[in-house]
Structures are given as C-alpha cells and as structure tokens.
Amino acid sequence: MKRVRIGRTSDAPESWAKRLGWLALIWALSVLGLGAVAYVFRVVMKLAGLSL
Template sequence: MPARGEDSGRTAWPRRIGWLLALWALGVLALGLVAGLLRLLMTAAGLTA
C-alpha cells in the first residue's frame, strides 16, 4: 500500500477541481431556481416591472 500522498497526488488535483466545478455549477443552478421562483411569486402577486 503506497504511503499517503505518493501516487494519489496525481489524481487528487483533477478530482478536487472536478468537485469544485460541480459544486459551483450546482450553486449557480440553485440560485437560478430560487430567483425564478421569486420572480413567479412576484408576478403572481401583481408586482411587475
């Protein structure tokens, strides 16, 4: 069994970057969904620009 950090260093960075991008994309998607829901609620209440 290799010591921690020997061979796993090569695969750790791409995996970490992948998780970072996935979490960022999910955060942006969640904000978009909340904004859309708020827009629908505001329109339903008669608050239009």
C-alpha cells in the first residue's frame, strides 16, 4: 500500500494573513465575551446592593 503525500497549494503569505485574521477575530470575541460577563456581574451586584 502506497502512501500518498498531500501538499499544500496555498501561498505562505496568504496563509499567514488568514491565521492572523483568525487570531484577531478570536481575541476580539474573547474580549467582548469577558466584557459581557463583567457587565452581568456588575448588574447582579448592583441589584444585590453590593455596589454603588
């Protein structure tokens, strides 16, 4: 049984740009998610009288 080697046909600069784009997207979504969780905690604490 022969092994077939599958090579990449894309260019390296495009691949790096795509990887950096995904990294930036994941980072932005994680920052927005963390901000949403912090806001919910703030609202809950205010409702409970623990915050000014």
